[in-house]
Structure formats: C-alpha cells, structure tokens
Amino acid sequence: MLILHLSDIHFRKSDIHTTQDPNFHLRNELVRDARLQCSRLGVPDAIVVSGDIAFSGDPEEFKFATDWLTTLCEACGCSMASVFVVPGNHDVVRNLADRNLVQMIHNTIKSAGNSNTEISKQLSDPDAGRLLYESLGNYNQFAQQFFCDLLPPDRTRVVRDLKLNDGSILRLWGLNSAFVSSGHDRQGDLFVDPASLQITREDGVVNAVLTHHHLSWLRNSRELEDHLNDVAPLQIFGHVHTNRVDMVRDYVRLSASAANPDRQENGWEPGYNLIELCVNGGPTERTLRIKAHIRIWQTAPGGFQAKMDRSSSTFEHSIRLNDWVCSSELPEISNNYAGLSPEIMPVKEGNTINLLRDLGLRFYRLSFSQKFEIAGRLELLEEEDMSLPDYERFRRVLIRAYERELLNVLEDAVTTIEQRLRD
Missing domain, CATH: 3.60.21.10 (Metallo-dependent phosphatases)
Incomplete structure (x- = not known):
C-alpha cells in the first residue's frame, strides 16, 4: 500500500x-x-x-x-x-x-x-x-x-x-x-x-x-x-x-x-x-x-x-501486530458516508462505495441549482434538510440515493447535466 x-x-x-x-x-x-x-x-x-x-x-x-x-x-x-x-x-x-x-x-x-x-x-x-x-x-x-x-x-x-x-x-x-x-x-x-x-x-x-x-x-x-x-x-x-x-x-x-x-x-x-x-x-x-x-x-x-x-x-x-487469520469472515469495511455517524458496509459492497465516492465528486461540481433540481425531482430532499448547511443537505441526498437504491438513477441525472454542459 x-x-x-x-x-x-x-x-x-x-x-x-x-x-x-x-x-x-x-x-x-x-x-x-x-x-x-x-x-x-x-x-x-x-x-x-x-x-x-x-x-x-x-x-x-x-x-x-x-x-x-x-x-x-x-x-x-x-x-x-x-x-x-x-x-x-x-x-x-x-x-x-x-x-x-x-x-x-x-x-x-x-x-x-x-x-x-x-x-x-x-x-x-x-x-x-x-x-x-x-x-x-x-x-x-x-x-x-x-x-x-x-x-x-x-x-x-x-x-x-x-x-x-x-x-x-x-x-x-x-x-x-x-x-x-x-x-x-x-x-x-x-x-x-x-x-x-x-x-x-x-x-x-x-x-x-x-x-x-x-x-x-x-x-x-x-x-x-x-x-x-x-x-x-x-x-x-x-x-x-x-x-x-x-x-x-x-x-x-x-x-x-x-x-x-x-x-x-x-x-x-x-x-x-x-x-x-x-x-x-x-x-x-x-x-x-x-x-x-x-x-x-x-x-x-x-x-x-x-x-x-x-x-x-x-x-x-x-x-x-496482533495475531489474525484471514478467512471468509473478513473485517468489515467502515465508511463515513452515513448521515450522522460512521456505519458499517460489508466488504462485498466495495464497488458500491467506489460508485458513491465517484458520484459524490461529480455531484459536487454541479451548481447549487442543478443539485437542488436533481434532488427535488428524485424526491431525495426531506423537509428536515431545509435548515441544514448546503454541504450537509447534499450529503444526505447522496446517502438517501444509496439507501433507496437510486444511485444509478442519480448517476444518470448527473450525466445528463454534464452532457448538456459539454454541448
């Protein structure tokens, strides 16, 4: 490493x-x-x-x-x-x-x-x-x-x-x-x-x-x-x-x-x-x-x-290091993507973690209005989000997309805007 x-x-x-x-x-x-x-x-x-x-x-x-x-x-x-x-x-x-x-x-x-x-x-x-x-x-x-x-x-x-x-x-x-x-x-x-x-x-x-x-x-x-x-x-x-x-x-x-x-x-x-x-x-x-x-x-x-x-x-x-035997029961991958505190995502979902990271980087580069439009259209914003700082509001949008199995839908929406900007 x-x-x-x-x-x-x-x-x-x-x-x-x-x-x-x-x-x-x-x-x-x-x-x-x-x-x-x-x-x-x-x-x-x-x-x-x-x-x-x-x-x-x-x-x-x-x-x-x-x-x-x-x-x-x-x-x-x-x-x-x-x-x-x-x-x-x-x-x-x-x-x-x-x-x-x-x-x-x-x-x-x-x-x-x-x-x-x-x-x-x-x-x-x-x-x-x-x-x-x-x-x-x-x-x-x-x-x-x-x-x-x-x-x-x-x-x-x-x-x-x-x-x-x-x-x-x-x-x-x-x-x-x-x-x-x-x-x-x-x-x-x-x-x-x-x-x-x-x-x-x-x-x-x-x-x-x-x-x-x-x-x-x-x-x-x-x-x-x-x-x-x-x-x-x-x-x-x-x-x-x-x-x-x-x-x-x-x-x-x-x-x-x-x-x-x-x-x-x-x-x-x-x-x-x-x-x-x-x-x-x-x-x-x-x-x-x-x-x-x-x-x-x-x-x-x-x-x-x-x-x-x-x-x-x-x-x-x-x-x-402490003794440890590698087996099918691998250590769990921790991540800091959950809403308020770190949660555990199993190793087998590593590709999902990578997708979430890459999508987060692309979503970050959109304008506020573009992010807000996508989040609203996909119903990923909640009333409780309105009092939060922008960065936290859009973090929760990404987390909800993961939790509701909408990452691919969110990625398509981001791709559409990126293509529109390139054209």
Missing part, C-alpha cells in the same frame, strides 16, 4: 491565479516529483492532507485546492476519490471564529476543569455546536466531495478503510483539532474532542491517525498521545512545518513539512511524504512494515530530494 501525504498547502487568495504567486514553480515541481516517485513506487491508494488546505478559509482557495489536487491525482495515476482530508487552523474563517459569542464558548472550554466533559457538553448543544463549526463551513463544503465533512455532535471525525496486502484493513481516522481555533490561537490552547479518544482496536484492523495540530499544540496532548500510542501504529501530524520521524516500538509518528510554507519563516523547507505499508509474516507473527520516503526541497540546484536516515534514503520500521 502507498499513501501520499501532504500538509499545510496554504493556498492564498491574493496569490493564486496571479503571476506573482511565489509558490507556483514549487507546486509544479512537487507534482513532477510525485509523478516520478509514483511511477517507481506505484499508484497511491490514498492521498491524505493533514490540514491548512486554504490560507484564510476562502471559497476561492478551496476551489483552487480542488483543481490542484485534481492535477496531482492525474499525475500520480489515482482518482480524486482517493483524497482524504482534515481541517487546520488556516481552514477556519477567522472573522467568524473571532466573534464574541464564539470566543465565549472557546474560553469556557479552555477554562474548564475537565475540558473533555465541557467539549462534549458544548458540541451536544445545537446552538453551541453550530457556532463552533460555523467557521469551518467553507472547509466542509470542500471536504464534502471526499465525504470528509464534519458535523457535531456525532460526526466530528472521519473514517475510511483501505485493504492491506494480507486482506486486513488499514483504517484511516481523521481528527479535527481546529474546532476551537481562531485568531487567538496559542500553543497548548487547542483540543481534539472526546471522540478522538475513542479509537478502537479490532482484529484484522490497523489504525492510522491523521490530524493537523501537532501534540505540542494541544491542551489534552498527554491523553491523546497515550491513547494513540496504544491503538495507532501510524500517526501523522501537520502544522509545525518541520519534518520529523519518530520510530518507537509500537508506532511511527510523522510530523510534516509544509507543501507551501511562508518563505519568511525560519527553516523554510517544503516537502511531502510517501509512505509504503506492508504486512509481513504468518497469522501468528504478523508485522507492519513501514517505509517512509521523506521528500524535501533543496535549492541551487532546485528539486525535491530524499531526506536521509544516515546512509538510507528511506526511514524504515517494523511493528508487531
């Missing part, structure tokens, strides 16, 4: 589509290098982005991100359906997060004796939950095309499963560390919510966790670190713009470079990662082999090069 990992792309509205964009050449070189590396290593099974896709949470920044990720996927030979994202602090619209009412909720959480209890209380309150997540509305609109959008209280993390070489499951968990982010962020003052501390171990499942803020930025870092070290052999963070690889007995922890860092910051070092995963050994001696290719930018001459681990161009580590 191959995972391509990016972080902190920081598409800035004032730069994109201009000749003064300081990172145009760098992004082009990253795509060229990724194409070359993937031609050697294989097509990525997932492209994961650990936050800060945008710079100020502006819709145009997310639109540019969609177009650029499309280019990257084409270069690597994979579908946009392979993209998996989590939000970062730059994906927050700060003038929404800095409002007095929102800051009151933030301060209540920060000053609580038990932050986990307070976070649960605030996320379960409809008004408080809406205020906490409103600043992530543009991010959610973008993330919905990948079924990575978030909605409290039940969908505050995202999950996706990939099949490893021995038939077991790599389960990607995307955590949100930006729901208390604003213009007042300070190191050690951010949080993950209690759902992030309930990642479960299952036979035949290997957990990999992706979140934006490094542990050093989280108030509940000790609790999260202890939990992840128990349950997640692969841990991926962004935000700090510094590439580090920690290889410990039970886990590998990656802290990422920024794909588009600020050129004025100290230690400016753009980069991205390619992570190979393989399960070796028999049922009673299974090990997870992790091989990380850390690609960093060098100047004069310019180009992405391998970060060296002493004399090796890769960082390699093996982790002992």
Whole structure:
C-alpha cells in the first residue's frame, strides 16, 4: 500500500491565479516529483492532507485546492476519490471564529476543569455546536466531495478503510483539532474532542491517525498521545512545518513539512511524504512494515530530494501486530458516508462505495441549482434538510440515493447535466 501525504498547502487568495504567486514553480515541481516517485513506487491508494488546505478559509482557495489536487491525482495515476482530508487552523474563517459569542464558548472550554466533559457538553448543544463549526463551513463544503465533512455532535471525525496486502484493513481516522481555533490561537490552547479518544482496536484492523495540530499544540496532548500510542501504529501530524520521524516500538509518528510554507519563516523547507505499508509474516507473527520516503526541497540546484536516515534514503520500521487469520469472515469495511455517524458496509459492497465516492465528486461540481433540481425531482430532499448547511443537505441526498437504491438513477441525472454542459 502507498499513501501520499501532504500538509499545510496554504493556498492564498491574493496569490493564486496571479503571476506573482511565489509558490507556483514549487507546486509544479512537487507534482513532477510525485509523478516520478509514483511511477517507481506505484499508484497511491490514498492521498491524505493533514490540514491548512486554504490560507484564510476562502471559497476561492478551496476551489483552487480542488483543481490542484485534481492535477496531482492525474499525475500520480489515482482518482480524486482517493483524497482524504482534515481541517487546520488556516481552514477556519477567522472573522467568524473571532466573534464574541464564539470566543465565549472557546474560553469556557479552555477554562474548564475537565475540558473533555465541557467539549462534549458544548458540541451536544445545537446552538453551541453550530457556532463552533460555523467557521469551518467553507472547509466542509470542500471536504464534502471526499465525504470528509464534519458535523457535531456525532460526526466530528472521519473514517475510511483501505485493504492491506494480507486482506486486513488499514483504517484511516481523521481528527479535527481546529474546532476551537481562531485568531487567538496559542500553543497548548487547542483540543481534539472526546471522540478522538475513542479509537478502537479490532482484529484484522490497523489504525492510522491523521490530524493537523501537532501534540505540542494541544491542551489534552498527554491523553491523546497515550491513547494513540496504544491503538495507532501510524500517526501523522501537520502544522509545525518541520519534518520529523519518530520510530518507537509500537508506532511511527510523522510530523510534516509544509507543501507551501511562508518563505519568511525560519527553516523554510517544503516537502511531502510517501509512505509504503506492508504486512509481513504468518497469522501468528504478523508485522507492519513501514517505509517512509521523506521528500524535501533543496535549492541551487532546485528539486525535491530524499531526506536521509544516515546512509538510507528511506526511514524504515517494523511493528508487531496482533495475531489474525484471514478467512471468509473478513473485517468489515467502515465508511463515513452515513448521515450522522460512521456505519458499517460489508466488504462485498466495495464497488458500491467506489460508485458513491465517484458520484459524490461529480455531484459536487454541479451548481447549487442543478443539485437542488436533481434532488427535488428524485424526491431525495426531506423537509428536515431545509435548515441544514448546503454541504450537509447534499450529503444526505447522496446517502438517501444509496439507501433507496437510486444511485444509478442519480448517476444518470448527473450525466445528463454534464452532457448538456459539454454541448
């Protein structure tokens, strides 16, 4: 299995589509290098982005991100359906997060004796939950095309499963560390919510966790670190713009470079990662082999090069896994497509999952009026949807199409509009 990992792309509205964009050449070189590396290593099974896709949470920044990720996927030979994202602090619209009412909720959480209890209380309150997540509305609109959008209280993390070489499951968990982010962020003052501390171990499942803020930025870092070290052999963070690889007995922890860092910051070092995963050994001696290719930018001459681990161009580590026998009773594939919380879809329905992902990407690209017309004509909208954000309303349209066995009908309707637009 191959995972391509990016972080902190920081598409800035004032730069994109201009000749003064300081990172145009760098992004082009990253795509060229990724194409070359993937031609050697294989097509990525997932492209994961650990936050800060945008710079100020502006819709145009997310639109540019969609177009650029499309280019990257084409270069690597994979579908946009392979993209998996989590939000970062730059994906927050700060003038929404800095409002007095929102800051009151933030301060209540920060000053609580038990932050986990307070976070649960605030996320379960409809008004408080809406205020906490409103600043992530543009991010959610973008993330919905990948079924990575978030909605409290039940969908505050995202999950996706990939099949490893021995038939077991790599389960990607995307955590949100930006729901208390604003213009007042300070190191050690951010949080993950209690759902992030309930990642479960299952036979035949290997957990990999992706979140934006490094542990050093989280108030509940000790609790999260202890939990992840128990349950997640692969841990991926962004935000700090510094590439580090920690290889410990039970886990590998990656802290990422920024794909588009600020050129004025100290230690400016753009980069991205390619992570190979393989399960070796028999049922009673299974090990997870992790091989990380850390690609960093060098100047004069310019180009992405391998970060060296002493004399090796890769960082390699093996982790002992629990015993597991592959049988007809395979682990179930989890997905984050259900309305309010992850549900289980059997492995045999994997083709349906792929159809839903691909259709979701195509549906996302239609205009609001086109989506609304299709949803209304197929009677996939309910009265209860009218008070929801657009991204959640149309997510439910896709889920209902799946539940009512109307995916093919919905696909035909989308195809008709696409054909009309081409003509």
